[in-house]
Amino acid sequence: MFGVSVLNFFCGKKIFYAATKKGKQKWFATALMFSLLPLFYFKYANFFIDSFSNLASFFDVHANKYTLNVILPVGISFFTFQALSYSIDIYRNRVGVETSLVRFTTYVAFFPQLVAGPIERSTNLLQQFYEEHEFDIKRFVEGAKLFIWGLFKKIVIADRLSVYSDSVFNNPEAHSSPTLIVATVFFTFQIYCDFSGYSDMAIGSARMLGFRLMQNFNLPYLSISIGEFWKRWHISLSTWFSDYVYIPLGGNRVSISRWVFNILVVFLLSGLWHGANWTFVIWGALHAFYYFIEFIGKKTLVLIGAEDVMKKGYYKFFKIIIVFILVCFAWIFFRANSVSDAFLIITKIVSFSGQLWTGGSSVTTLLSVLLILFLIGVQILQFNNKVSIYFSKTQLPSYVEWLSYAFLLITIALFGMSSNAFIYFQF
């Protein structure tokens, strides 16, 4: 992390002060290449060696497979992207040059969001290190509330759901269709609560210190389209890819075939960013496929003059359900231990036979269902602006609000499973 920080700090300077465009390009390429090199080495080298070796054996060429025995540094994808955003922004003349190495390394290593995001930009976070941060009780309380909500989502909801989903996904051949459906739905909420829980804790703790981090999740499972889902899910990553990959590739101001290519690249990279496994690549590709189908569907509806239907409430509700099901389905690839496991799970699910497994502990399973219902209830209230987790005034009386947070704290104490690691730590 220190190496990547120092590299981008010095390359940033060189880019800024380079007299010619060629010079800027040269230093920018250096920053890009040497920042991505450790990421590639630690995270993707074995994946490419394995894939190449499998491909070779498919053509009857048997090469000796040498894999690296390395430990993936925690949060490498996050800090690499965060450091890189500075060099890219400097190259695009969006920020001024940073003169202090201490300030820059603090920006890259900013602890609240270091290991699981949100991935910050130099244009937002780095600038805040120039501000004076006085203690502000109002801001502190707002941050603490968000932190508690995040902690609740992570250690009460996500960790509880993982008890069921882990045992099913780690042994799919032993389970039936209804069990696999329940495990998929559980995982859908687990990953959301795990990741958005961490993000909220990061944003909350930064807020307590007087820093503003970007919102990373905005009710993604209430999206009415896949496009909207990606505007609401892991916002810092999707906007990163949009700003630094999709737009430089030409965005949508290109030919249709080139646009298809751009979308595909962004989704595949997004999949690969999550993990060096074909399951993640398929997960990304599946979302790209959904995106194209949705695009074609929308155009068709406009062509047949059904725009009025698209504005109806029931149509939006129907779309929320469809998008949710599609996202759930894609999570199977994300969570499955291998591609063959994912296909096994799908095959078993569509058989629609067998009995529902109630889980190792029926209390935990029942509690998991209740927690999901509670989360949905809170999210619907958030969606309708009845409550806000993100710092604006809620419509609830203050005593109800205080009681809610006391309830969350007690539940955390009662059901907290602090031993489970964050899923997103691996990215």
Place this chain on the structure above:
Amino acid sequence: MIKKEIKNKLLKDYLKKGFLFLLLLIVLDNGVNYFLLNGLYRYYGLYNDNEIALVGHSHLMLGIDKVQMEKKLDVKVSKYTREGVNIVERDLMIDQLLKSNQQLKLVVYAVDAWMFTGEGLSENSYKQFYPFMGEKTINNYVFENAAFGDFWQHQIIKSSRYNEGLVSGSFRGYLKSWDNLKVGVLDTVALNSDIKKGDFRKIVSTKENRKIFENTLKKITQKNINIILLYVPTSSIYNNAEIGKFNSEITYFKGIESKFSNIKFLDYNELYSTNASLFYDRIHLNPEGQKLVTGSFIEYLKK
């Protein structure tokens, strides 16, 4: 100046609110603790005037139906069983029972061939005693076993003393539900394969553990309470894995019976251990197994 005054006012306002919030939290925490603890007392039959107490770990928990015993024998039964408790903790449980249940006439102490094996059952079963930290002996025991921070966290935040199993136990206490919910049948193929691979808990009796056990028995008999050492059957496949050591443990229990006048040893292995359909896993009975063993036990008590 005005800005500073506003800031101070805001700070005071928030401090006031914070204090009230803390108060609310303490009240809520104690309320939750009171409710759950009361449920647990009901579930385990502590602080009751019951005449019979069943003491042991999950082996006994799933092996004997206390409700059937109460119905057929017309006596009140405490079923104080905790998952994974070691010999020291059973002694602790007996202390709790002797202190809280003054009318005890009979203690049914679950025994098995692995009970003197110090390792392999659980290393952190002391955590199950967190809810009873209000009791001095339990508090001391937890203090000795838990890490410093862990101890004080559970000492201060009472809701954190419970886990799902304990919450479930508490609710079952209020709902008066002691059913064996482990539906299923032992996979004998898997068990045979595990044994072949050496993947099973070895029988290792330590003198220290036997001494603690015998002291517990003395403590009970000194109070003129009868004891039954009850061997709820374990699968014969599992028993035979180390048959020599297994038989030696049985001989030890028989020896105990002859040493104390008011102790009986009841071994249900011969009757049921070969019938795999009665077991949920290698050591736990399923509801069908529980029904049969409870029936035999009730018949014995009637005699």
